[in-house]
Amino acid sequence: MVIPASSTEYLHVPVTAPAGVSLAGAPVQIAFVDHGDNPGDSEWQPAEWADGAARILIGPDSGLALGPGRYRVWINVDPAGAENIVRLSGSLTIS
Template sequence: MVIPASSTEYLHVLVTAPAGTDLTGSPVKIAVVAHGDNPADDEWHTAEWVDGAARLLVGPDGGALTLTRSTYRVWITFDPPGAENIVRLSGSLTIS
């Protein structure tokens, strides 16, 4: 995905839940990082579920974070019902 640095918009991360699992009540967070390591605790931002995807508002006009021109790694974490607490690298984001 490519987003201009001047744009404020939702970053969407699609999630396929296990059969019979409703994720809408599960806490979800997204991290957008420029480094190659797993995100640190302070890099996670509370996201929300909308139509089977997690979303996070990014950008200079009220976004959870403002990103400069670069390529970032996008991570998601959520805690579905049961024993799992899932953390996944979900893709990359280029800010132009």
């Protein structure tokens, strides 16, 4: 996906739960990284659920302005139980 740096909009990240795991009410976070490592603790941003997907508002009017570049988008969901799901969800280009 490509988003202009001047745009403020929600980025929606689809999430599929493992069999037998409910994501209802589970805390969700999204990270944008421009390096080759997994996200560090300070890179995670709180997100919310909307229509079965995680979403986060990004852009200059959101408090989360990303500079031009290519980012790997990660998601972290912590449902009830022993699992804490962390996945690379895709890439985002800010132009």
